[in-house]
Amino acid sequence: MKTAYINGFILDGTADMQPRRGTVLVENGRIAEILSPDALLPADCGIRDLQGGFLMPGLINMHVHLNSGGKPSAKKKEPEDYVRLVKLATSNPVTAHLVRTIIRGFAESQLRSGVTTIRTVGGILDYDGKVRDEMDAGYAKRAEQRKQGGSARSGRVNPLRAVRTGMTRIPLGTMAPSGLGAALSGGAASASAPGPRILTSNAGISVPGGHVAGSLAYPVTSPEEAVQYVQKIADSHPNLIKLMITGGIMDAEKEGEPGVLKMDPAIIRAACEEAHRLGLPVAAHVESTEGVVEALRGGVDTIEHGAMPTDEMMDLFQERKSCLITTISPVLPLALLDIHKTHVRPMDRYNAGIVLRGIIACARRALKEGVPVGLGTDAGCPFVTQYDMWRELAYFHNFCGVSNAYALHTATLGNAKIAGIDQETGSIEAGKSADFLVTAGNPLDDLRALRKPQMVVIRGEEVPEPGNRKDGEIERTLDELLKVSYEDLARLLGKESREDSKGGLAE
Numbered sequence: 001m002k003t004a005y006i007n008g009f010i011l012d013g014t015a016d017m018q019p020r021r022g023t024v025l026v027e028n029g030r031i032a033e034i035l036s037p038d039a040l041l042p043a044d045c046g047i048r049d050l051q052g053g054f055l056m057p058g059l060i061n062m063h064v065h066l067n068s069g070g071k072p073s074a075k076k077k078e079p080e081d082y083v084r085l086v087k088l089a090t091s092n093p094v095t096a097h098l099v100r101t102i103i104r105g106f107a108e109s110q111l112r113s114g115v116t117t118i119r120t121v122g123g124i125l126d127y128d129g130k131v132r133d134e135m136d137a138g139y140a141k142r143a144e145q146r147k148q149g150g151s152a153r154s155g156r157v158n159p160l161r162a163v164r165t166g167m168t169r170i171p172l173g174t175m176a177p178s179g180l181g182a183a184l185s186g187g188a189a190s191a192s193a194p195g196p197r198i199l200t201s202n203a204g205i206s207v208p209g210g211h212v213a214g215s216l217a218y219p220v221t222s223p224e225e226a227v228q229y230v231q232k233i234a235d236s237h238p239n240l241i242k243l244m245i246t247g248g249i250m251d252a253e254k255e256g257e258p259g260v261l262k263m264d265p266a267i268i269r270a271a272c273e274e275a276h277r278l279g280l281p282v283a284a285h286v287e288s289t290e291g292v293v294e295a296l297r298g299g300v301d302t303i304e305h306g307a308m309p310t311d312e313m314m315d316l317f318q319e320r321k322s323c324l325i326t327t328i329s330p331v332l333p334l335a336l337l338d339i340h341k342t343h344v345r346p347m348d349r350y351n352a353g354i355v356l357r358g359i360i361a362c363a364r365r366a367l368k369e370g371v372p373v374g375l376g377t378d379a380g381c382p383f384v385t386q387y388d389m390w391r392e393l394a395y396f397h398n399f400c401g402v403s404n405a406y407a408l409h410t411a412t413l414g415n416a417k418i419a420g421i422d423q424e425t426g427s428i429e430a431g432k433s434a435d436f437l438v439t440a441g442n443p444l445d446d447l448r449a450l451r452k453p454q455m456v457v458i459r460g461e462e463v464p465e466p467g468n469r470k471d472g473e474i475e476r477t478l479d480e481l482l483k484v485s486y487e488d489l490a491r492l493l494g495k496e497s498r499e500d501s502k503g504g505l506a507e
C-alpha cells in the first residue's frame with residue numbers, strides 16, 4: 001500500500017534547504033519516491049492532502065532522559081533523594097512496570113511533538129532499552145499485519161492513475177484513508193501506539209559522589225570496574241555508552257566551580273577502550289574545560305553540553321573526530337530565571353551562568369572550526385519537558401548565530417550523521433525511513449512553526465494525535481526566554497557574573 005502526501009512544501013533537511021513543492025510517496029514505511037507536484041500518482045495509493053503545509057524530516061533529540069517530565073519540583077532535591085526514588089522504582093515488578101509505562105509515555109510525548117528519534121543518555125537500569133525493544137516489536141507486528149492485509153489485494157495490477165494532484169485543494173473528507181490511518185482507526189491492527197526510534201545508553205557510568213551516581217549511573221572506582229560495567233551494560237544491548245565525567249551544575253560545592261572533573265582519566269580511557277572494542281560509541285556528560293580535554297584524550301566520541309573552549313580542546317576535537325552535542329535548554333532557565341522560580345541556591349544560578357556561557361561559546365567555536373555540532377534538550381531536567389525540542393532549535397538560532405534552516409538541518413540530518421543513522425533517517429530522500437512532520441507555517445521563517453505539528457509520521461505510520469497537552473506555567477515562563485538575544489545574554493550574565501573579565505559570552 002502506497003500513500004502519497006500531496007500539496008505540501010518539502011524541506012529536505014540539508015544545510016541550506018529551501019521549500020519546494022512536491023509529493024512524497026511512502027511505501028512499506030519508507031520514502032519510495034519524491035514526485036514533482038504535477039506527477040501522476042499510482043492508482044492504488046492513499047492520498048493525504050497537506051493543504052500547503054511544510055513537510056520536513058522528523059526531529060532527532062540527541063540528549064534525553066525518560067525518567068522525568070521536566071516539571072520543576074517545589075524544593076531542591078538532593079542526589080540521595082533520586083537514589084532513593086530509583087531504588088523504590090526498581091524494588092518490585094509492580095513499580096518497575098509502572099516506571100516503564102511512564103518512560104514509554106514520555107517517549108510517546110517526544111514523538112507527538114515531532115521528534116521521531118531520541119537518544120537517551122542515562123536512564124534507570126535497562127528500562128529505556130526494554131521500551132525500545134517493545135516499540136520495535138510493535139512496529140514489526142503492525143507491519144506484518146499490514147503486509148498480510150495488503151496481500152489479499154496484491155493480485156491487482158494498477159497502471160498509473162491519470163490524476164494530476166497539482167496544488168489543487170481536495171477536501172480531506174473525500175480522501176482515501178492511508179493504509180496506516182485505516183489500520184490504526186480499525187484499532188485491531190495496532191499492537192500499541194507508535195513511539196519514536198530510540199537509541200539508548202541505558203544507565204550510565206559515574207564515580208562515587210559523581211553526577212547522578214546511584215540513580216541514572218553506576219558508580220565505579222577503578223578502570224577494571226569501569227570495564228566490568230561497560231560489559232554489564234553492553235549485555236543489555238544499548239546503542240551507546242554514557243559516562244558522567246564531571247559534576248553537573250547542582251552537584252557543585254563551590255561558587256565558580258561547576259563541572260568539576262570527577263572521573264579519573266584512567267577510568268575514562270578504560271571505559272572508552274572497552275566500549276569501542278564492543279562496537280559502542282561513547283557519549284560523556286562534561287561541563288568544564290578540563291573535563292572536556294580529559295574526555296577527548298580518553299577517547300569519548302560526543303561531548304554532551306560543552307565548556308569554554310581553548311585551542312587545545314579544539315585541536316583534540318579535530319584530532320579525535322569527536323562531536324559536540326549542544327544543550328542550551330536545561331541551563332538557560334537555571335541561569336536566567338529567578339531562584340524563587342527554579343528553587344536552586346544562588347550559587348547554582350551563578351554556576352549555571354558559567355556553564356551556559358561555556359556551552360554557547362563551545363558551540364560557536366565548533367561551528368566556526370567545522371567540528372560537528374548536534375542538538376539535544378536534556379529532557380527530564382527541570383523546565384525541560386518531553387515536547388520542547390523546537391525550543392532548542394530556537395535557542396541555537398538565537399545564541400549561536402545560525403540560520404533557522406541550519407538549526408533545522410542540525411536537528412535532523414546533522415544529528416542523524418553524528419548518531420550514525422543518516423542512512424536510515426534525517427532527510428526527506430527516497431530509500432530512507434518515512435520519518436517526518438508537517439507544520440502549517442514555514443519553520444524557516446519562524447521556528448515557532450514547529451511548536452505544534454499538524455502531522456507526525458514515523459516509519460510510515462501516522463501518529464494518531466500529534467501535539468501534547470502542555471504545562472501552561474512552564475510554557476509562559478519559557479516563552480519569555482525566547483525573547484533573549486545573544487547580546488542580551490552577554491549583558492544579563494555579565495551582571496550576574498563576577499568573573500566577566502573574559503568578556504562575558506565572547507569566544
Ligand SMILES: [Zn+2]
Nearest residue numbers: 063065121378
Ligand atoms: Zn543529561
